[in-house]
Amino acid sequence: MTRLNEWTLQLVRRDGRKLRAVALGRARLLFAAAGTGLGLMALGVLLGLFWATRSESSRIAELESELGVLRGERARVNELAARLAEIEQGVGVLRDAVTEGRPEAEAPANIVVRGSSALRSRPDPESETPAWPLAQRGFITRQFGSRPATSREGHTGLDIAAPTGSYVRAIQAGRVEEAGEDPVYGKFLRIAHTDGLTSLYGHNSWLFATVGETVERLEVIALTGNTGRSSAPHLHLELLRNGSLVDPLTVVADHSVRGGAEAPTDTEPR
CATH class of the missing domain: 2.70.70.10 (Glucose Permease (Domain IIA))
Known part of the structure; x- marks a missing residue:
């Protein structure tokens, strides 16, 4: 006696020589549907992980590119800082030369440089003018x-x-x-x-x-x-x-x- 809640799946070869029947009960159908759903879910998870990995790889590549740009800018900043230090050193040398005095042989004859006693003692016939x-x-x-x-x-x-x-x-x-x-x-x-x-x-x-x-x-x-x-x-x-x-x-x-x-x-x- 065939139960109403059962299904029969018949598999027939193309030449019709062999017939195979598979009884599908309700439990089997539910199991097959559940397996198919789980498979689709797993496939979706795998696809999501794949796209996430690709996005992360792309972001890593962008960050590496930005890092390279920043390293180049840092190198230029270091060069500018070194140049600025040279300029400041030159300004300091000039300032010291003016404020602290120079050797008499190097100083112009018509100025008195602070800190040079030799220049201060130089006689000046027009000292009152x-x-x-x-x-x-x-x-x-x-x-x-x-x-x-x-x-x-x-x-x-x-x-x-x-x-x-x-x-x-x-x-x-x-x-x-x-x-x-x-x-x-x-x-x-x-x-x-x-x-x-x-x-x-x-x-x-x-x-x-x-x-x-x-x-x-x-x-x-x-x-x-x-x-x-x-x-x-x-x-x-x-x-x-x-x-x-x-x-x-x-x-x-x-x-x-x-x-x-x-x-x-x-x-x-x-």
Whole structure:
């Protein structure tokens, strides 16, 4: 007697010579379905692992590429750091040469370098005359009292064009009253001298003297620059006697400067 919950699977060869019948009960069908489901699940898991492995491999390759780029950038940074160290060392050597003094044979004859007793003791027949504020030849670009068409005020000092880094000298022995940075004058020094005379040196790139220090005539006190309200490297020299502005060209000894048509180097007159 055939049960209703059983199935028969018949397998027949193509030539029809052999017939095979397989009885499939409900339990077998359920087992076959479960096996098929488990197989499909396992296949899905394997496919997921395969794609995950491929993604991880691709990500590893990307990270290795980024790592190579970062190593190259680090090498360039190390090169730049080494170059910067060389530049800083060179600046330090220059600073020491200016502030600590040089051998007398190497120092220019028209400056006094701080720390050099030999230069300080050098006789100067014009030691009482205020000296020219630059150690090298300069070029006057604005005269004292000059006034452009756009302003009603005259220029308060003398503008002398010179390359950045030129030696700025004290025109006379005195004491530093001010040293710092100003929106107009940039890096500046103000020195008090005898007979009520004060001198101001503006737009410098570097200052060597500090407030309260005593400086000598022709001593290097700064390096020229283009700081503050300035459009080109130059020195702004401003003199006052007893609080009143005076023309620097009537006070300082002038034997090395060139003059010419005025070309403003301060963006606004003072």
